[in-house]
Amino acid sequence: MAFTTATALIDRQALVDNFNRVKAFAPKAKVLAVLKANGYGHGLERIAQALPQADAFGVARLDEALALRAAGVIKPIVLLEGFFAEQDLPVLAVNNLQTIIHNRQQLTAITEAELEKPLKVWLKIDTGMHRLGISPEEFDDFYQTLSASDNVEADIVLMSHLGCADEPENPATNTQLALFEQLTSAYDNEKSLANSAGCYAWPQTRYDWIRPGLILYGVSPMAAPEQSAQSLGIKPVMTLQSSLIAVRPLKAGEAVGYGGAWSSPEDTIIGVIAIGYGDGYPRHAGNGTPVLVNGRRVPLVGRVSMDMITVDLGKNSGDQVGDLAILWGQGLPVEEVALYATTIPYELLCNITRRVQIEVI
Template sequence: MLRKPVARIDLTALQHNLRQVRQLAPESKVLAVLKANAYGHGMLKVAEQLQQADAFGVARLDEALSLRAGGVVKPIVLLEGFFDADELPQIVASNLQVVVHQQEQVDAIVAAELDAPIRVWLKMDTGMHRLGLMPEHYQTAYQRLSQSPNCLPAFRLMSHFACADDRQSPDTQAQLQCFYHHSQGLAGEVSLANSAGVLAWPESHQQWVRPGIMLYGVSPMLQQQAMPIELKPVMTLCSRVIAVRSIAAGETVGYGSAWQTPQATRLAVVAIGYGDGYPRNVPNGTPVLVHGKRYPIVGRVSMDMLTIDIGTDAVQSGDEVVLWGQGLPVAEIAAKVGTIPYELLCNITPRVDFHYNSSAL
């Protein structure tokens, strides 16, 4: 029996979530986002299970090359584009597609001597103010790239939403209006909707949607806003109890004596800590599951262990403990820490074993 953390990856849930995307945007192609090691789930394994997607999106060239080295032949889009003109020959050789989001990239493509043209996704900054050509420069960049033999015809036109997770925000509608106004008359398939756009803004679906976090079973929406479909968690992070001990009333637990028991109780020590990617700063009372029942974390999370208060319950050494996933949403743990689920999923370290299965948990 393994006494170390395991991330169980439910591939059936992953495929279910992709079907939910198709249900919401039946007329759209799907660019499945696999950046950051597929949000911590294992990029190559996830890619192998998402063959029904139309293309994959990654952030950087090394991620794309890892997929190609793993045998992935499906179209791959570099969502951050390229950082240096020297990367363009490799992009051509690996048959990659690029997001172009600044004038320097436009200049580099036009000036390059390439063996074959590349597919360009031309990005407009409609209000996110992170990446993208300013709206007033968009048409000029489009026309200049259209005249270059280094670009395949029929560009893809795109932008990115800043507040799509909030249905009450006026920003998404303003971004849509900005995009359509400044791309008027330009030919090309359109991609606007991230996960929140897929869920909450059907008018943004267009020819391509770009689901990321929702593929992994996590809602991108603000907590109080319900979803129109059911997503299933793909990752269940679990470990095991390695010790059980009794302590008297008034005793303290862990570094800094950060928790003191008000009464005699029993503690279970769980083999997981911040060295495995579980957040160190979870407060006392953050739940875990043992045999489907919630128990509170007490004391500080240490590098390799954390402690839970089990009272008089029959928890014993070797029992499995679920930190998040099936039965305990990662979003709930993230809220306790004051962060977002994305960060927790991406922070799992190589000390954790990954077990992939194709049956529902």
């Protein structure tokens, strides 16, 4: 009997369809597709090669950018955290990489470096998220210093990052937008503000560049459950699946798994699925977390183990060893699983481990 071990199906057409959907939100804007954290767990190089229509790619760190270049990706690549050390700057220049500038140390390093050619720079302003970015009071100084440097290309992109765009009723986004406008409206430079939630919910933030991340992978970036991926018109790119490796009867009152943390209230049939936290399935997924077995929802019961989970198939189950189980993706939104695991979809997607088989469809 053939079993399906823990496997992540990557749907390239869904990815392209999602890209086209996002592009339709802002048809005049260029798209910086965000591929950090191994393409949100989908495969860094794989996602880049599947999106030749993107205008640029965004990664967090230099090693991710170099991996893309090694894979033959020639599109512009932006380091979203910027460079970490002075010695990185010649590497950026040789590999035609762009960098965000968000602190004084980076400003000093880039203006004092000896480079063979200037670098393309994105200047990040903190408009209220208070994570990365220069203060509004520093903007003029940074902008003028970068503009005067022979190490910096003339067309600096002005940008900021939205902290609450997933909540349309939250006034923070309008506050950030107003400050960004106040600081940058007098400049003809290209601008970028919209993340995934901004692309969908905040037309005023789309400017010249949009920076979709999670939404490209078919996951809703919005906080409200009713603003689901389906309602946004996007499709899951990853479907995580495995197989039943055991089907066994359980009597009322009998416990399952480590610590006997769940006992069945009635006679039932338990299914054991070959996946666990060693594959990236969330350790803290609680009893009742939905799993699709043969296309129907059944609840997770008992503790998640390193290599296995158990589900209550029901006393009338006809499921058999080898049958398919879907943990999230097609038919079961990862957003829903994340709620049961008291986490967010980003973490689930990014935590897929190396032993999970990848199949591109």
